[in-house]
Amino acid sequence: MGFGGDLKYSHDALLKLQDWELRLLETVKKFMVMRVRSDKEYASTLQNLCNQVDKESTCQLDFISNVSKSWLLVVQQTEQLSKIMKTHAEDLNSGPLHRLTMMIKDKQQVKKSFVGVHQQIEAEMYKVTKTELEKLKSSYRQLIKEVNSAKEKYKEAVAKGKETEKAKDRCEKATMKLHMLHNQYVLALKGAQLHQHQYYGTTLPLLLDSLQKMQEEMIKALKGILDEYSQITSLVTEEIVNVHKEIQTSVEQIDPNSEYNDFIDTHRSSEVVEQEIEFDTSLLEENENLQANEIMWNNLTAESLQITISGIYYKFPFKTMNHPFVFTFALLLFISIFLNRY
Template sequence: MGFGSDLKYSHDALLKLQDWELRLLEAVKKFMAMRVKSDKEYASTLQNLCNQVDKESTFQLDYISNVSKSWLLMVQQTEQLSRIMKTHAEDLNSGPLHRLTMMIKDKQQVKKSYVGVHQQIEAEMYKVTKTELEKLKASYRQLIKEVNSAKEKYKEAVAKGKETDKAKDRYDKANMKLHTLHNQYVLALKGAQLYQHQYYDTTLPRLLDSLQKMQEEMIKALKGILDEYSQITSLVTEEIVNVHKEIQTSVEQIDPNTEYSGFIETHRSPEVVEQEIEFDTSLLEENENLQANEIMWNNLTAESLQAIFIWKTDSRPR
């Protein structure tokens, strides 16, 4: 299968195909341009987020915290991700997007050249097989009328016996012109037939095969552009994966069981013997009826002590 062998009579379809492909490339170009803008804005947003983080606040305490270390590394790796995304956006802009822009211009030129050459060879084909033959056919018909007219006049001259030689000479000259034009028409017809065969067997197929080759080369180039786009915009590239691995590793190093070991060591309290809480005997200096650390039970305190006893009993867990 090929353009030259299968699309000889599909000129309109080929034009529609090229127009559709140009619209598709324009859509891809617009998408890539928006992706470049989006990635640049994303990189800028990440950087702004990192700039707003008070990195000094992570080390206000006088001990090393794995949580603060992990958090600081996450911020640092986010800054790294911002730089990577910015670089990718710049690479996308200068690489695939630029090449795609050039391809669109080349494809527009290919279409223009194809249309121009096709119009040229088609016009020549029409001239040889239509226009020139129609002129000869018109002259052919006119000469036939002239020959028939000269023949009738010759017959009349013979019948009248007047100017027969002159009439015959006119008749012979008209026949000579007709026979000469007949030969021209036959030769022109053979030439047109050969030209037509040459056009459909060689000239047009070569043009179409050339167009197909250029089309296929551009598809190959576009495949390369899309492949590069895929690699540049991939979120699983080694450098991005490493960013997230660093973050994950730092998070895994957080150990709740040992997080405060350093803090405890730094701020360990010295052993202190707490002073025993004792009954202040100075309260009894002016009263001899009361005894330190002993409950006074009498008619004056029985009711209140009984209430306390009942409350404590009811509040015991069951």
């Protein structure tokens, strides 16, 4: 199966094929141009992010933070990723994209050359098998008329007995021209048959097979271009994988249980003797009815005390309750709710 053996009469289809392939290559080129631009912009954006983070991270802590160290490594590896993406974009531009541009020019030239050669051999074929034979056939018909006319005049001359030799000579010359043209036409016809056989048997198949060979070579080259594109733009190359491995490792090094050890050592406070909070007995010097640290329950205070107790029970319905326990319980409840959110 091949162009030369199967596409002798499919010239229009071959032209459409080449036009379609050229449009496809132009589409691939446009895509690669946009990919180069996109990767460069992505690399630039990553670099700008890293630069901004560096400016915002100038304030240094006075203790060692594993979170800070891990975050710094994340930023550094992101900057490394930016450099890799920029290099890949440059490699894509100077490699596959450049080769693809040259291929498009070569393919355009191949089509132009194919059309030119095909038109040339087809024109020669038409000339030998059509134009020249039609001219000979036209001359053939004209000489037949001349021979028949010369024969009629010769017969008239013989009948009249006048200028018979002259008429005979004209008849013989016309006949000789006809025979010579007949031979020429026969030879031209054989030549046209041989030319036609050569055209469809050798010349055209060679041209088509050559076109197929060039087409296949370009497909091979395009495969190489796309393979290189795939390798350059791959996000699972060793260098990019290493970047993300470094980031993952840095994240795994964060240990919540030991994160604040250094901070605690740095800001450890000394023990302070707590001042005891006691009832100020001086308040009772002028009033003997009130006792230190005892609730006064009487007709004057019963209503307000009842309201106070009811408020505590409404908020925290426990049978046994005092203010320190309520506060501690509320704090623990808040911490529990906060932690459950994560």
